[in-house]
Amino acid sequence: MYCNQQITDTLFWTGVNDRRKQLFENLWPLPGGVSYNSFLIRDQKCALMDTVEAGSDRGYLDWIGSVLGDRPLDYLIIHHMELDHSGEIENLLQRYPDVKIVGNIKTFKVLCGYLGQLPNLVEVKDGDTLDLGHHRLKFIFTPWVHWPETMMTYDQTDGILFTGDAFGSFGALDGGVFDDQVVFSEHLEAEMRRYYSNIVGKYSNMVQKALAKLSGENIRTICPLHGLVWRSNPGKAIELYQRWSSYEAEDGVVVVYASMYGNTAKMADYIAHKIADAGVKQIRVHDVSKTHISYLINDIWRFKGVVLGSCAYNTQMFPLMESLTRELVHIGVKNRYLGLFGSYSWNGGGVKNLKLFADEIGWEQVAEPAEIMGRPACDKYAACDALAAGMAGKLQH
């Protein structure tokens, strides 16, 4: 039993919720699940915009069939070949062997890698159009948001933009499918930012290019492949993407520490209290061994100030801190203020390697790193004081 969500007279949301999967891409936690959105246009010609993850809903194809009624499926338009959207293509082709598959040359290369050579491919170029009757679709190439083949489709008739993974979010659709059916709470924004920072953020420069390319279009509805359909306030989603893709951040600090026996943890709390005393109101403190990297990256995307601490561990920084810093370099977060600290007892290693990270990522350091041998005590905190004052001084609060 499916509840058809009609976006317009001729456009239907045909997505599914997945609350069973624990980790998206087998990496990113899904405490609230995730939705795989697909959309069906029932016009003079009928077109399905992407499919869903294979096996995520065994009734998916019957649902498509029931929305189509006695109409044939003329087109499958592929915006993104990642398997959470392309997984059901194989089954779809068995049911609708004559469907024409619309994509670009890179789409077909990836498609062929999974399903072999297929008939009925309709290759489109950037800016090409396709008339379905009422709907006139324009294909807009947005490469590397976040795969090479990604493209969007703009429905020129109704101002509807099908965006692939852009503007998507973690979290299943709990009842409401549309932005005006829910309160877009801090939690929902955080889950959308977590998706952006974990999945798309590495390609922020390509997101900026895509946004610039789309700026001339009169976008009235945004249909992403995950999360809410933005039919009332698409400007909000665009505003968030403008902000996140330009590395704009809030005045606040995230402190992440690695500590085996509590000494570096004590420094973390001390520094956080001092930053708070200096008037910064948004501070998050995380133990890297406890908080999943997904949430650490999300907070680092959110706040301007980043303070990282590590105990020394076999001449290195603590392995999980190393993993975090490696990922930060990999995704290339820009324009953050940085403070470093840590405890050691022989000849160090934690802070020494955090400094190498600082050189590599190029963020502005607010003070000299605060390194304490052994247990933190009142007479050893001067560098922590300087770090906290330096960080607070950089933020307007």
Ligand SMILES: Cc1cc2nc3c(=O)[nH]c(=O)nc-3n(C[C@H](O)[C@H](O)[C@H](O)COP(=O)(O)O)c2cc1C
């Ligand atoms: C497995 C292990 C490896 C360590 N490696 C180093 C090291 O390479 N250099 C160093 O100065 N101290 C090293 N230490 C000592 C710790 O860094 C030191 O005890 C520090 O105060 C621990 O901080 P914590 O309480 O935040 O875990 C090591 C300790 C352990 C248990």
